[in-house]
Amino acid sequence: MAKVMLEVKELTTKYITRFHEDVYAVDHVSLTIEEGKSLGIAGESGCGKSTLALSLMGYYFPPLHYMSGEIIVDGKNISGMDPDTVRKNVLGSDVAYIPQAAMNALNPTRRISDFIVDVIRAHDPKADKKQIKEMAVKRFEELHLPKEALDRYAVELSGGMKQRVVIAISTILSPKVLIADEPSSALDVTSQKVVIKMLREMMDRGFIKSMIFITHELPLLYNVTDDIMVMYAGQIVERGSAKEMVFDPVHPYSRGLMRSILVPEDGTRSNKLIAIPGTPPNLKHPPEGCRFAERCKYAMPSCKYNSYPIMEFGEEGRTYRCGHSVEHLREVYANEDRQ
């Protein structure tokens, strides 16, 4: 078995609002990622995808607070560390994070190379500037990025180039886990493809050891990651390989999500799409039982009161959270498809 790069055990984090209300945005989430593998996280807005990404860094600042659970990166437990230690010893080298709209985060008055100096000096304040620049040029060449970009200002680069440069900066220390939160959603399809190709290459060459990729675009997730995990209202509802998740989802919510994919391919146009009405529950007062019960077509009366654990089934690594058995759900889906 390959080496486990990231292991998360029962991680719970919450937001405290300015009205002193608790919002449990990540609720007992457990996951593992092996070396060389990538995991995609899917779900609708507000389901906790981005909060999970923030929580996984171990770097908490209000209103986000750590509650319980463990985050182990390559054998090192980073949960509960104080923010300063995390920033100096974990961020960039163990866990790197690319937030949404990262390309707009660059200070317009500084050159690209200055950002790289900053990242490296945050870990080693005495690092030599000349050596850092040589290292940056080497990495840019390896990633087929023009090394002239290092002497440019952010405003001189195109959107797609800026995003690639941001990825190169945040992974300069070859992190063990890269968390990419919608890294390509602000780009057009062609630039998106370039960014994805670069991420793939970085994985292949070992510049990043494992990756968590968050997006609401399912066809993209299917093409980028090995595994897909679906989140709903702060909890994981299903996980499996990308192929299994897209073509054989088990949880009613994952099925709804996968059956709402629109792709420009021959023969897909007449496909019936699944429309799930309603909105996710308010996490200030999460439902007592299954969080999806209120929107679920297959909910039993007991689902409103029973909170189901995440269970393994079938092939290795597949898990789901539902009161129905996998066989029952598959049978119901097959019947529906026949109609």
Next chain:
Amino acid sequence: MKTDNDNTSTVSLDRRRDVSQNPLCLSGKGVTRIFGSGSKQNVAVDHVDFEFREGELVSIVGESGSGKTTLSKMLLGLLPVSEGEIFFRGAPRDISTRKKKKEYWKNIQAIFQDPFSSFNVFNKIDTVLLDCINMTGGKSLPMEKKTEMMTEACSFVNLKFAELTNKYPFELSGGQMQRLMIARIFLLKPKILLADEPTSMIDACSRATILDMLLNLRDEIGMTVIFITHDIGLAYYISDTVYIMEHGKFVEHGSADEVILTPKAPYTRRLISDVPKIHEAWDLSTVE
């Protein structure tokens, strides 16, 4: 909690219709929009010709900066045309005076991507819907009749009017607001609806519902829908006709099947090959 529950349903967005014999609704010849002048001149829309027929669902697909929004503003009469002419039901469109413009706007309405900024925050939902009735000549109707019309419009989009009265737009969820926009269109019954990325801020599983409602509305009142989007997959599912826009020009147009499945223009081919797919392999080697 903002919920609006009814049963999960399956919807088909494939409602292709042959509209080639329908009369022309909106057409344009050599429509151009130039911003700036001299060396700083920027041609945002460059001599485009189009013919949108009554009841047709047309998608205009292009990447950011291709001129989609500029064109839609010209179609709406919010931006003057630099060159060329737009025809409404066969005759040149005249929006030279404020009065004529208002008259034109009774025929064309728009919904935009951000429902949160589309409503006046000081107006209650009742006022929003009442305005629509008043605009279409229902000012003198008795209140009971108006309430009945508003209830009907809300139930068309699966909203309960009784629950919305006395509420402000910000008290609704994004999905509810987007549906309220469709309810407005239901009351206004325009000849043309311009929808500028109306689903880009909606989650995948609610998107099908909104599109289904939009298509039902098209069938119900027989309006022309001009759908502006960058999502070629979405355009393929819902449209009768697709126009592909690049650098202010239409590089290709035709039926959705023709354009998406057998694209002729190199730009369309590139656009389609760059979209990640499910059944076909996504070829990353094509990027340099």
